Amino acid sequence: MKFDLKTLRALVAGDRYADRVVPPTGFTAQLTLFVSGAMAFLAVFALALSLASGRLADRWGDELARTATIRIVAPEDQRAIQTNAALQVLSTTPGIADARALTDEEQQALLAPWFGQDLPLDTLPVPRLIEIEATDQGFDVTGLRLRLAAEVPGAVLDDHGRWRAPLVSAAQRLRLLGWTVALLIVGAVAAMVTLAANAALAANAQVIAVLRLVGATDSYIANAFVRRFTLRALVGSAVGVVVGVLAVWLMPSGGDTPGFLTGLGFQGVGWLVPLLLPPVCGGVALFATAYAASRALRTLT
Amino acid sequence: MKFDLKTLRALVAGDRYADRVVPPTGFTAQLTLFVSGAMAFLAVFALALSLASGRLADRWGDELARTATIRIVAPEDQRAIQTNAALQVLSTTPGIADARALTDEEQQALLAPWFGQDLPLDTLPVPRLIEIEATDQGFDVTGLRLRLAAEVPGAVLDDHGRWRAPLVSAAQRLRLLGWTVALLIVGAVAAMVTLAANAALAANAQVIAVLRLVGATDSYIANAFVRRFTLRALVGSAVGVVVGVLAVWLMPSGGDTPGFLTGLGFQGVGWLVPLLLPPVCGGVALFATAYAASRALRTLT
């Protein structure tokens, strides 16, 4: 089957005679609709999982960019001086994009879970925290630690990246898993539509023989099947996507609590991603059926 | 189609003549195999998600049992006395199963992320923490707060349950989602196998007519189809489960980092849960096909 413009136009425009000439394929039709629908539904969840873990990976990745903190443990009167000295050191360390001391309010917020909101920071020898944002190349942790030991005796370097990096890569893996599953699903739809189209073609061998006998061309016969299966995959996956998106949307969001689980939904333009599924499924069905039909028609005489 | 013992025995034992009498259904067969396989594969992931979030919900639920902490903020010399007073109060509060003060080591571990390992607890006015484990009925938070205010001036009650409960319910929802998806998948397999069986029966109307003509009984014809589709659903889902379990097993576990993402696998007897899928799919296929066949055979004369 050649795939030129004319064929494509005929395919889109349809031909009510050609459509009638192939019998309604009953259960195969329902099967195709159902398979596309069910798979699209599952794909929506896979995409939701993927986008959610993508967001998580991004957020954690951002936090990872602020890879490290420095704690200045020093007597009250020394604290400000040592903090400035540390900032000085950091500003001359290669690989550090930005460094700043946390304000009192920020420290209070960090410590609140342990000491309550009413922590009297000034009466406590709470260490001052400096947040370090590394460049993409990162900095030499050991080198910095040595310099600090020499120049700022009260500074302790804490390399958060150590334990956050695996989490970020885990989130990235989960995103990858989501996309893989979504891709697998599209592949499965392709395989299933091909098989269903083949089953329909095989079941309609007599119809094809009759059409051949009265002088129908291959593309005439093929288009009747291709149009049908494409339409079914399109409609089926559209319904599946709508139901899937509704299900994701209706899923209780767990209030304002932060965290991974509550984020399993779409955000912003993310809601548009599932809308790609029906055209993708339809396109996949188009080519799968065209391939199946051209092969089947070549073997039947 | 009656479903007595004889039928079932014939079904299991098979009949090489009856099997030959129905033509190999080619693409419908492959479709059934593939659908069962793909769906089983996805179901394995849904189950993995479900079991993992179930574990998470359980763990968080356990932590939730220790719903609250009390912070004793008091001058060094008062601290031990007030701590004992608070424990005294707690021991007489209804709804509290257990209460104990954290040891120095435990507090140090909790604070390490902020102050480092070398925190001199005794030189700092760090509040003493008391962990409260509530009974299932829970306790009256406001009442306890009033009593503490009266008897232990330095005690601050912190109700962790407030912000943890939604997380636990989110994990439970995720577990529910996993099971729902797994159930949906089994339902989809049932629907698809029914449709595929119907398609095969419709495509083989001539075969059925011939068999009828030469005196085959309905159950003879039905069994030939039922056996086939059951076998395919069984084999397909078995392959899907094996591949799915392998994929879950091979998924990089992200090292020893704790947290949700790294737990997306099976643990212990959890590995056996996916093994339930093939028999379930096979059973579902058995009844779906038997239903489809008995209906189709009743309409065809």
Add this chain to the structure above:
Amino acid sequence: MIELENVAYSYGGGELLSDISVKLAPGSFHFLTGPSGAGKTTLLKLCYGALLPTAGHVRLFDRDVRSLQRDDIAKVRRRVGVVHQDVQFLDHLPVSDNVALPLTVSGRQAETANGDLTELLAWVGLTNRSDAMPPELSGGERQRAALARAVIMSPDVVLADEPTGNVDWDMSQRLLTLLVELNKMGKTVLIATHDLSLIRAAKAQVQARVLRISNRRVQLAGADL
């Protein structure tokens, strides 16, 4: 054997057959004739329970068809060999297996009848086509295979719908001889055909009654044939 009593049949529109009473006694030989579309095939289908009469009674082996369960009908069909007008086979099995199919579905092993099978295939002239697949047969070969399939169980009754429509004169005589021999063994035979020369040829060999459908009724055709 087979008894139709005041039977009427309609496919939904007007009545195609009305008030028909026919009795096929054991060992009798009947022809059924009439113009195309008269209802020959329909009458045959009534005779083996593929259709239920819209009025009147059809008795197969002394049981009313309406009282038969689905499995009973299957059992009746094992005692009635039918040659369909539009001959159908299982296209995925070779001719020999198709011919032996009635044995297979009734649980008898095809092997036990192996001798019969070879002999039968030889009789209908399909010995060298026995391994062919049905779609590879010529029109006449299909009809002969169908006749072989109808008689392999040596059924009590043989109903044949245009069994010689696609074969040449010599072969049709041969098939007729086969049916006459079965009849001589005591089997009941009914042949629907529009081929009057076949009927004439048969009358020389066996005492056959000719039923003619015209105007929705069945009449006994006289000596005019």
Add this chain to the structure above:
Amino acid sequence: MIELENVAYSYGGGELLSDISVKLAPGSFHFLTGPSGAGKTTLLKLCYGALLPTAGHVRLFDRDVRSLQRDDIAKVRRRVGVVHQDVQFLDHLPVSDNVALPLTVSGRQAETANGDLTELLAWVGLTNRSDAMPPELSGGERQRAALARAVIMSPDVVLADEPTGNVDWDMSQRLLTLLVELNKMGKTVLIATHDLSLIRAAKAQVQARVLRISNRRVQLAGADL
């Protein structure tokens, strides 16, 4: 029109047809006869490109079949009306649509030929069955519908395989008359049949040549018919 030159054909085993040279001139009327399994259907299939010869050349409308693209074959088939021995229809469309099918697939609207369609259905005696579905037709009705379908495009060539196998004598005369009339309009006609009386009847109406297949060859049958 159609020309076979030293054609041989085999289905894989031995040669079924050898060294056959036949030329169907425009406007000629041929019968093809021979015993069951001789290769009549096979020869017909060679004549409309459903089979390719294993040796020799088949020329359809002056083009060698081997040089035809798939779409060319489709176009050739619109100029050749074929009645298959095992008549097949689209079972989901009524008889009238099936008869008009060649018009539909060639892009011509069935409406333009509406008058022709009604007339044609009347000629083959299917006027009151035109809304029936093909599975509801009797054997003879199917054959008549197939003949109507074969001639609706008024093709240059009509190839009919046993077109009267299932109809009574009166109807077969009627169908023969239809084919003779088409021939008189200049169409080429080839009828494969085992019914010698049909050939005899035709000879009274038209100058027909009779080809007989025997021993893998085609011979011109003489006055012995």
